[in-house]
Amino acid sequence: MNRVAPLLAENDIRNRIAEGDETAFTELFGHYYSILLPFVSRFTRSEADAEEVLQETFVRVWLSREQLPDIDNLRSWIYTIASRQCLMVLRANLNNKKKINALYQQSPTEQVHDSASLAEITRLVGEAVSQMPSQRQRIYRLSREAGLKPQAIAAELSLSVSTVKNVLVLALKEIRSHLAESGHVFPLIYLLLHFF
Amino acid sequence: MWTEHTRQLFEQYINGQLTEAQAEELNRVPEEELLAFIQAHLEGGAAAVEDGQVEAAVIDPERVQDLAEQILAVDKRAHAPIKKMRRFAIGWLAAAVLIGLAIVFGGHFYRHWLQEKDLDELSSKNQQQRYHNDVAPPAGSKAILTLGNGQKVILDSAVIGLIKKQGNINIIKSDSGKLTYALISNKTSETEYNTLETGRGGQTSIILADGTKVWLDASSSLRYPTSFPGKERKVEIRGQAYFEVAKDPSKPFYVDVNGMRVSVLGTSYNIKAYDDESTRIVTLVAGAVRVTMDQGKTLEMAPGDQVKVGAAGEMSKAAHADVDAALAWKNGYFIFNGSDMTTLLKEASRWYDVEVENRKTANPRFYGEVPRNTPLSDLLKAMELSGKVKFSIQGNKIIVLP
Structure with a gap:
């Protein structure tokens, strides 16, 4: 029997992802990939499309990383995004069924629904980053391209750690809103409220 | 929640037995209902795997690593150093203005340039040469x-x-x-x-x-x-x-x-x-x-x-x-059920925000269906398959060749 290992210390993983830890993200992605792939495949009717749905889902998780520690129910948020992405493929398949019957003589395997989407997201993120004010851009790049932790960036630029963290939060917000303007939806997140 | 009927349609779909009529029916089920169904099944399925009631998929860790790296790359592109970027941005802006002017003048010139012999020459070219560019389907509600x-x-x-x-x-x-x-x-x-x-x-x-x-x-x-x-x-x-x-x-x-x-x-x-x-x-x-x-x-x-x-x-x-x-527009496709070319192109021009220059005297009728979320070239290629018409795309203009 092939069983999945439970995702231990999910809170710890969330905190690490929020700090930009790629290994922690890969671990989270791998966990959900293994439990969701068979069920997503049912709706996409192809494993390649299912992989894409999961990538599209987790690119949204990654670009919302600073919010992960506070998300009320991370699991159902992930399922909400995955369902939306499944629905898009489902719709494409349903419309495709019509298309094949039309004068359009294209074999179904030639049909690509939006596999360019991740590439487009990459392009839009690049656009958003290049439009940021220079200091914000520099901090964001030190974090993503040089892989520096907020503490290291703070030391490098003689800023406080909290300033760096705030700037990174702003940068991600800016990226998300730029993506949303181009129709890449981020479903609403329910955040935990801290009363103290 | 979803109706029993929706559940049955999904079952047919998952088993690959959905008829065309049922596909349309499923497509018309309200979005909230479809989402509720999909989400419940993802949650239920995943929970069953985690509880060990259902066997997990066999995963190739290298594949997971690959897919994760592709995701992580979205905001890790190698960018030009900041100083260079700035100069680049200014250069780009200047270029944008010039291109804008070129298009405006170009558009005016075209009317004089495109003489009959040019059109004949265009007609003899293959699709790739006739389609100078493509027009992406629109995004957002505008x-x-x-x-x-x-x-x-x-x-x-x-x-x-x-x-x-x-x-x-x-x-x-x-x-x-x-x-x-x-x-x-x-x-x-x-x-x-x-x-x-x-x-x-x-x-x-x-x-x-x-x-x-x-x-x-x-x-x-x-x-x-x-x-x-x-x-x-x-x-x-x-x-x-x-x-x-x-x-x-x-x-x-x-x-x-x-x-x-x-x-x-x-x-x-x-x-x-x-x-x-x-x-x-x-x-x-x-x-x-x-x-x-x-x-x-x-x-x-x-x-x-x-x-x-x-x-x-x-x-x-x-x-x-x-x-x-x-209702095709609402369900996301163009349906031509004997519609004439002029009507179809009006619809295409509203959707893709392009102009149409019609140099053809005949107004043939078309039958078929094409989704709206595809680039303009897909729609034109589908119409060309009829053998009744040839198009050229030039900038934001469709030219119907004589």
């Missing part, structure tokens, strides 16, 4: 909401959630972009008229205060009151819209469009009445409506009926109309 006080809200960039409170009405934007007018209390407050309009290549939908749902096609507008306290419900449209009118026999629902009135008690129907098309078309899906012209002429419609009104107000009614074709 919708603008104008409030009673004249304030305009661009919906694509408006926040999701509460957009505005007007009297006892909350205007809410859902994350799918749909607008809802929700009544907060039964207290009567002043009713204002709002206008929702879409640009070329836009589509949007709205739920009015009485629960009536309206879908707006590209280049269309809907003017409606924020609530319906009176004895009748009255809205106005331009362009194309599909209505699912909430039943309320005590308050008839009127749609006024360009000298024509459609009256209903609760029903679903499509109205197409673009200013640049002389025929106004009403297609009834369910229920009963009456079409009345300003001059007093009236026709009653039953489901499946289609009424066409010409430029001079002449009316004709056909039974068993092609409802699918009339």
Whole structure:
């Protein structure tokens, strides 16, 4: 029997992802990939499309990383995004069924629904980053391209750690809103409220 | 929740046994219902794997690593150093202005350049050479909401959630972009008229205060009151819209469009009445409506009926109309069911926001279906497959070759 290992210390993983830890993200992605792939495949009717749905889902998780520690129910948020992405493929398949019957003589395997989407997201993120004010851009790049932790960036630029963290939060917000303007939806997140 | 029928359709789909008719049916199930079904099954499935009731998929860790790296790469592109980027950005801006001018002049020159022999030469070229560029399908609703006080809200960039409170009405934007007018209390407050309009290549939908749902096609507008306290419900449209009118026999629902009135008690129907098309078309899906012209002429419609009104107000009614074709825009495709080329290209120009230069005298008819979320070239290629026509794409212009 092939069983999945439970995702231990999910809170710890969330905190690490929020700090930009790629290994922690890969671990989270791998966990959900293994439990969701068979069920997503049912709706996409192809494993390649299912992989894409999961990538599209987790690119949204990654670009919302600073919010992960506070998300009320991370699991159902992930399922909400995955369902939306499944629905898009489902719709494409349903419309495709019509298309094949039309004068359009294209074999179904030639049909690509939006596999360019991740590439487009990459392009839009690049656009958003290049439009940021220079200091914000520099901090964001030190974090993503040089892989520096907020503490290291703070030391490098003689800023406080909290300033760096705030700037990174702003940068991600800016990226998300730029993506949303181009129709890449981020479903609403329910955040935990801290009363103290 | 979802209906038993929806569950059965999904089962057929998952087993690969869905018929074309069922595919259409499934496509028409409300989005919330489809999402609820999918989400419940993802959650249920994943929980069963985690509990060990169902075997997990065999995963290749290298594959997972690959896929994860692709995700992580989205915001890790190698960018040019910051200083260089800046200079680059300025250079780019200058270039953008020049390109803009070049296009403007280019567009004017073309009319003189494209002589008959050029067109003949173009005709002999293959598709790839004729299609100088492609035009992507539009994204976003391109919708603008104008409030009673004249304030305009661009919906694509408006926040999701509460957009505005007007009297006892909350205007809410859902994350799918749909607008809802929700009544907060039964207290009567002043009713204002709002206008929702879409640009070329836009589509949007709205739920009015009485629960009536309206879908707006590209280049269309809907003017409606924020609530319906009176004895009748009255809205106005331009362009194309599909209505699912909430039943309320005590308050008839009127749609006024360009000298024509459609009256209903609760029903679903499509109205197409673009200013640049002389025929106004009403297609009834369910229920009963009456079409009345300003001059007093009236026709009653039953489901499946289609009424066409010409430029001079002449009316004709056909039974068993092609409802699918009339609603194709709302369901996300172009359907040509013997439609003539000029009408099809008008639709394409509204959707892709392109101009059409027609150098062909014949106006052939086409049969077939093409999704709307594909690039313009896909639509033109499909039409070319008929062998009746050849196109060239040049910038934002489609040229129909003679």
